Amino acid sequence: MTFTIDTYQNRxxxxxxxxxDGILSVTAPGDGMGMAAAAAETVVGLxxxxxxxxxxxxxxxxxxxxxxxxxxxxxxxxFFVVTFQGSAQVICPPAKATxxxxxxxxxxxxxxxxxxxxxxxxxxxxxxxxxxxxxxAIKQAIFLTDGKNESEPTANVTIELQQxxxxxxxxCWGVGTDWQVGEVQEIARAxxxxxxxxxxPQGIAAAFGAAVEKAKAKATRDVRLRIWTPVGTEVVFVKQxxxxxxxxxxxxxALSPQVRQYLTGSWGGGETRDFHVALRVRPGKVGEEMLAAxxxxxxxxxxxxxxxxxxxxxxxxxLFATWTADDTLSSRLDxxxxxxTGQDELAQVIQAGLERREQGDNAGATxxxxxxxxxxxxxxxxxxxxxxxxxxxxxxxxxxxVRLKSNVSKAxxxxxxxxxxxxxxxxxxxxxxxSDPGATx
Amino acid sequence: xxxxLVCPTCGAPGNPGDRFCEIDGTPLIPSRxxxxxxxxxxxxxxxxxxxxxxATGCVCGLNQDDGDGYCVGCGxxxxxxxxxxxxxxxxxxxEDAPDDLLAAVTDRGVRHAENQDSFAxxxxxxxxxxxxxxxxxxxxxxxxxxxxxxxxxxxxxxxxLVESFVVRRPSSVIxxxxxxxxxxxxxxxxxxxGIGDALPAPLTTDGGRRTTAQAMRAAILAAHEAICxxxxxxxxxxxxxxxxxxxxxxxxPDRFLLGWVGDSRAYRVSNGASRALTRDDSWxxxxxxxxxxxxxxxxxxxxxxxxxxxxxxxEGTPEPNITEAPRTSGGMLLLCTDGFWNYAPDATLVAKLxxxxxxxxxTALDHCRALVAHALAGGGHDNVTVAIAxxxxxxxxxxxxxxxVAASIPEGHNERGAGDEPxxxxxxxxxxxxx
Numbered sequence: 001m002t003f004t005i006d007t008y009q010n011r012x013x014x015x016x017x018x019x020x021d022g023i024l025s026v027t028a029p030g031d032g033m034g035m036a037a038a039a040a041e042t043v044v045g046l047x048x049x050x051x052x053x054x055x056x057x058x059x060x061x062x063x064x065x066x067x068x069x070x071x072x073x074x075x076x077x078x079f080f081v082v083t084f085q086g087s088a089q090v091i092c093p094p095a096k097a098t099x100x101x102x103x104x105x106x107x108x109x110x111x112x113x114x115x116x117x118x119x120x121x122x123x124x125x126x127x128x129x130x131x132x133x134x135x136x137a138i139k140q141a142i143f144l145t146d147g148k149n150e151s152e153p154t155a156n157v158t159i160e161l162q163q164x165x166x167x168x169x170x171x172c173w174g175v176g177t178d179w180q181v182g183e184v185q186e187i188a189r190a191x192x193x194x195x196x197x198x199x200x201p202q203g204i205a206a207a208f209g210a211a212v213e214k215a216k217a218k219a220t221r222d223v224r225l226r227i228w229t230p231v232g233t234e235v236v237f238v239k240q241x242x243x244x245x246x247x248x249x250x251x252x253x254a255l256s257p258q259v260r261q262y263l264t265g266s267w268g269g270g271e272t273r274d275f276h277v278a279l280r281v282r283p284g285k286v287g288e289e290m291l292a293a294x295x296x297x298x299x300x301x302x303x304x305x306x307x308x309x310x311x312x313x314x315x316x317x318x319l320f321a322t323w324t325a326d327d328t329l330s331s332r333l334d335x336x337x338x339x340x341t342g343q344d345e346l347a348q349v350i351q352a353g354l355e356r357r358e359q360g361d362n363a364g365a366t367x368x369x370x371x372x373x374x375x376x377x378x379x380x381x382x383x384x385x386x387x388x389x390x391x392x393x394x395x396x397x398x399x400x401x402v403r404l405k406s407n408v409s410k411a412x413x414x415x416x417x418x419x420x421x422x423x424x425x426x427x428x429x430x431x432x433x434x435s436d437p438g439a440t441x
Numbered sequence: 442x443x444x445x446l447v448c449p450t451c452g453a454p455g456n457p458g459d460r461f462c463e464i465d466g467t468p469l470i471p472s473r474x475x476x477x478x479x480x481x482x483x484x485x486x487x488x489x490x491x492x493x494x495x496a497t498g499c500v501c502g503l504n505q506d507d508g509d510g511y512c513v514g515c516g517x518x519x520x521x522x523x524x525x526x527x528x529x530x531x532x533x534x535x536e537d538a539p540d541d542l543l544a545a546v547t548d549r550g551v552r553h554a555e556n557q558d559s560f561a562x563x564x565x566x567x568x569x570x571x572x573x574x575x576x577x578x579x580x581x582x583x584x585x586x587x588x589x590x591x592x593x594x595x596x597x598x599x600x601x602l603v604e605s606f607v608v609r610r611p612s613s614v615i616x617x618x619x620x621x622x623x624x625x626x627x628x629x630x631x632x633x634x635g636i637g638d639a640l641p642a643p644l645t646t647d648g649g650r651r652t653t654a655q656a657m658r659a660a661i662l663a664a665h666e667a668i669c670x671x672x673x674x675x676x677x678x679x680x681x682x683x684x685x686x687x688x689x690x691x692x693x694p695d696r697f698l699l700g701w702v703g704d705s706r707a708y709r710v711s712n713g714a715s716r717a718l719t720r721d722d723s724w725x726x727x728x729x730x731x732x733x734x735x736x737x738x739x740x741x742x743x744x745x746x747x748x749x750x751x752x753x754x755x756e757g758t759p760e761p762n763i764t765e766a767p768r769t770s771g772g773m774l775l776l777c778t779d780g781f782w783n784y785a786p787d788a789t790l791v792a793k794l795x796x797x798x799x800x801x802x803x804t805a806l807d808h809c810r811a812l813v814a815h816a817l818a819g820g821g822h823d824n825v826t827v828a829i830a831x832x833x834x835x836x837x838x839x840x841x842x843x844x845x846v847a848a849s850i851p852e853g854h855n856e857r858g859a860g861d862e863p864x865x866x867x868x869x870x871x872x873x874x875x876x
Contacts, residue, residue: 230516231501282515284500289518291511315509326552327822328582 001029002310003223003297005317008336008426012329013283013321020279020292022319023241023336023426025272028220033269036219040302041137043078043094044069044215045130045168046208047123048112049145050083055114058146058175061201067106069142069208073097074216078137080130081109084123085116086151094130117151120187121160128160131168136307138266139168140215141191142208146175149183157183161190165251169265171211173198177410181417192265194244195418199411217268220299225262225275226255226311228294234280238262241340242274245347245421261298274425276340277319284323293319339379339426346375346384350420354391354413357404366392366404374400381424387416532556532588536806539564543573544806545828546813550780551821557587558778558824561599565607570694573830574602578664579705579778581684581747584754590668590683594751597667598689601660605651606691653693654763657700661687661751661761665702668752684754686747687761688719688776692830697766697774702759703750704779708791711772715792718764722749745779773805773831777812780825784816805829 009022046066050059070079074097081092091108095101123143131139149157164170170191172184175198188195198207225238225248240246248262255261264273281292296313324330353368369392376384377397385397390412392402498504503514510519530549533556538544543564549556557580565572578595580587651659668683686703697718699707704721720726724746728738738744749759775791785791798811809827816825 230512231514284517288500291507291509291516291518294507318509326554328553332583 001032002312002314003028003299004312005295005297005314007295007317007319008334009319010330010332010334010337011320011322012324012326012332014327014330015286015323015325016283017323017330018280018283019236020277020281020319020321021334021337022277022293023334023340024225024275024277024295024317025242026225026275026295026297027272028223028267028269030270033219036302037217037269038074038076039304040219040221041076041078041134042215042218043080043131043134043137043139043168044073044212045079045127045139045141046070046081047127047141047143047170048081048083049085049118049120049123049147050112050114051085051118051147051151052115053118053147053178058201059112059114061204062144062175063109063112065205065208067109068205069212070097070102070105072209072212072216073102075099077216078134079105080127081105082123082126082130083112084119084126085114086119086122088122088126090126090130094133118145118147118149119152119156120145120149120183121152121156124157124160124164124187128164128167138215138218138221140211140218140266141168141170141193142211143170143172143184143187144175144204145172145179145184147178148180154183157186161187165190166263169193171214172196173204173207174414175199175201175204177414181414185418189246192246192263197411197415197418199415214268218266219269220301221266221307223264223267223297223299224253225264226259226296226298227261227277228259228296229279229292230281230290231258232282233258233292235260236278236280237276238278239276239344240264240273241276241343242272242423242425245344245423248275267299274336274340276337276344279319281321284321286323286325289320289322291318292321295319336426340423342375342379343381343423346372346379346381347420347423349375350384350388350416354417357391357413362404366402369404370400370402372400373397373402379424383422383424384419387412387419391416530555532559532592536809537562538804538806541804541806542571542831542833543575543829544804544809545575545577545776545826546806546809547826548813548817548821548824550824551817553582553822553824555588556824557582557591558780558826559588559591559595560776560826560828561595562828563599563603565603567607567694571692572606572694573690573692573774574599574606575691575774575776575828575830576602576664576687576689577705577776577778577826577828578688578751579686579703579780579824579826581681581686581750581752581754584681584684584752585673586671586683587685589671590685590752593667593671594664594685594687598660598664598687601663602657602689602691605656605660606653606693653696653698654765657689657691657698657763658761661689661700661702662758665751665755665759671752673753682753684750684752686722686750686778690774690776690830692768692774692832694768696768699764700761702761703747706777706779706782708775708777708788709772710775710792710795711769713792713796715775715788715790715795717788718766719762721747722762723747768832770832773808773829776828778824778826780821780823781812781816781827783823784819805831 004027006025007022008025009020046069048062048066054062066081073079077097078094079092079097080090080094083089083091091112092105127141168191170187171193172188172195174184174195177199181195184195196207198204235249235252237249239248251262253261253263277293279292281290284290295317296311298311300307300309349368349372353365353372356364356368369388373385373388373392373394374397376388391408392404395401395403498517499512499515499519500517501512501515503512504519505513506519507513511517512519532547533549536544536546543562545560545562547556547558547560558578560575560577562573562575565574576595576599578591580591584590664687668685671683673683686705688701688705688707689699690707691698699718701707701719702722704723706721707718708715709718724743725738727748728741729735749755751759785794794812794815795808798815799808808829812827813825
């Protein structure tokens with residue numbers, strides 16, 4: 001069983017054109033991966049904010065959620081729990097999730113109290129020290145906070161994240177609405193994870209449960225997208241575009257002038273992620289045909305006697321460039337590229353629109369969020385449309401006519417901001433209809 | 442005059458008496474091979490301007506195969522053998538001219554790999570009046586089976602028009618409003634001493650009457666149905682379902698009858714002046730109607746996109762544009778696809794082109810060839826088709842020549858739809874000149 005890569009592009013370029021765009025839809029092997037997941041050594045680390053603001057319902061809900069999450073683990077998984085305020089403590093040292101260890105952990109968690117301020121880098125640093133003991137395992141952190149990182153300089157987190165990146169992955173949650181989306185997203189982005197909002201403490205248990213299920217399903221680690229290109233090719237960008245938008249361009253590892261590699265973390269069996277690759281190639285002459293990119297997937301998979309390193313290079317996974325004088329061929333836009341470019345624009349206008357709203361520029365916010373409604377409607381992204389409707393009243397979706405709501409809950413606005421990078425998958429199969437402006441005679 | 446009929450898509454010659462290709466069912470068309478200056482049609486010779494076959498070879502000097510036929514250095518395709526030359530297709534260049542006053546030429550152009558334009562035309566007689574029937578179609582290049590769609594569309598519409606106006610008793614098609622009175626009962630036409638009397642008198646399928654506009658609309662919709670009926674399985678193609686434009690003209694004894702869907706056009710050229718009779722179903726026209734400036738709109742990626750066409754690509758039934766105008770004599774009717782008018786974007790230039798490119802005594806075929814050559818010389822970015830009916834004064838509707846074209850074709854008379862408005866009375870009509 002191997003990774004598969006489906007490619008989507010319009011391979012025809014006008015003479016002198018040097019831009020190649022393609023979508024790589026990468027799917028992890030599904031069959032037989034249940035066993036690999038079970039065999040994979042997994043370390044789950046919970047990093048929990050126990051600052052003074054967590055006191056009361058929040059800390060009680062968090063403690064229950066941590067305990068339930070640990071109880072879901074198999075006996076061959078390892079877990080630990082770190083709490084942090086102004087400094088960090090290891091309240092449950094790393095241990096295999098045996099019944100005995102789970103019981104001991106429950107007691108240790110029960111004794112936790114909330115007090116003092118918030119310095120997130122301390123929690124991350126301590127977790128890193130724990131994860132570092134397991135170089136060969138799948139390492140997944142679950143991070144919870146409720147407030148701003150006010151007890152330390154902002155740079156501390158940025159510096160700490162540079163050490164953590166590539167070592168473990170982390171999904172982050174903010175409970176309530178007093179925390180800063182940007183701070184939490186910085187952690188998630190650096191550690192290949194997602195940032196989400198839990199408006200009400202009762203939701204913490206479900207969020208942690210889902211995170212543990214996801215960690216248990218991981219069967220491959222250190223999955224790298226490796227891309228060969230011809231001499232002289234520049235990468236304009238490499239972005240994940242499904243299930244969320246995530247930038248990979250700057251985290252490139254250049255193995256050689258022609259081979260570049262991007263670390264994407266651990267994948268579950270059967271998981272699919274789509275990537276948009278944009279290249280600048282040496283232009284050819286009309287009639288010339290060139291192999292513009294050859295992607296492959298390099299990863300470690302758990303086998304019966306330990307981890308096995310593997311490279312999957314599907315023979316049909318290739319991006320081409322064919323130069324032509326026929327501009328009906330070169331002017332066509334591949335529908336997958338168009339769809340994800342639209343989803344990317346959608347994410348950007350949501351962010352920009354929310355920023356304008358924060359700044360009090362209602363006219364600007366209305367215009368941008370109207371455009372977002374139009375894009376979400378046109379691409380069938382129903383989840384994003386539903387979230388937008390909590391911030392604007394939609395007069396006419398196809399034309400993007402909206403009115404800002406006067407009363408918008410902070411949670412709804414933060415949720416929209418966090419989920420703006422969640423995309424809808426491009427439809428497979430041929431597209432194009434009379435409504436497609438690409439229909440020229 | 443015997444004509445060789447060939448299939449426009451597979452090139453097989455038709456058996457005598459066949460109307461459809463026995464291999465793929467495409468309607469057969471007359472074909473007269475003719476070379477156009479500047480392009481070679483010799484078989485087996487690679488066409489220098491053709492770029493659909495990739496060139497071969499490494500460009501970096503390393504020339505090392507990666508195992509799949511591409512160089513590990515520059516990525517260019519490596520080949521041992523030269524690629525096969527592109528075989529010329531029979532519909533790369535087709536001409537038809539029933540006589541000196543009626544002709545059409547279609548050409549693949551310079552850049553496209555296939556000619557997806559088509560035409561169908563014939564010279565009919567109603568009494569002793571020359572009635573040219575011309576249909577021109579342009580297959581949507583981002584759609585499947587475009588060449589067949591255009592050929593089927595043109596042939597189906599042409600045959601339906603001939604059926605309505607000539608084969609059937611003309612009385613079953615009513616010209617309303619020549620004298621301002623709409624006729625309720627069929628009237629035998631004494632002057633239809635030609636084709637009409639020799640045949641039995643079929644009525645329209647519902648036993649009723651139709652206006653000329655309704656007959657044109659029905660003919661275009663028949664073409665639409667024929668394209669929808671094409672056997673179309675997408676397979677792995679990323680092209681859309683079949684689609685084509687259409688422009689059709691019948692020069693009836695008392696009126697010009699035009700119908701169209703898409704951006705293929707008809708012009709009236711007379712006394713050194715010319716104007717468009719059609720208005721494109723295009724994004725550009727919509728933009729101009731919204732008040733955008735042409736200078737800006739031309740830069741939009743949608744600048745050459747059409748808004749309606751025939752076939753399943755339309756996703757519904759298109760509503761044909763119909764227009765009628767009193768028949769005038771002198772000058773010509775010119776029908777064409779965008780592969781021509783993109784090289785003559787201003788309607789008023791068309792007359793100048795006609796004058797400038799041909800001798801005064803040129804035949805319709807000479808005119809068509811000259812205008813097609815003009816488009817090819819300009820770059821030939823698209824398939825190009827030009828059809829011309831010269832309206833000679835003595836043999837036409839018996840009317841006086843109306844000098845100013847603009848004055849005789851009323852503004853705003855273009856209709857979309859069933860054409861239930863009667864044609865305005867023309868000053869010179871006398872009672873014995875009717876359908």
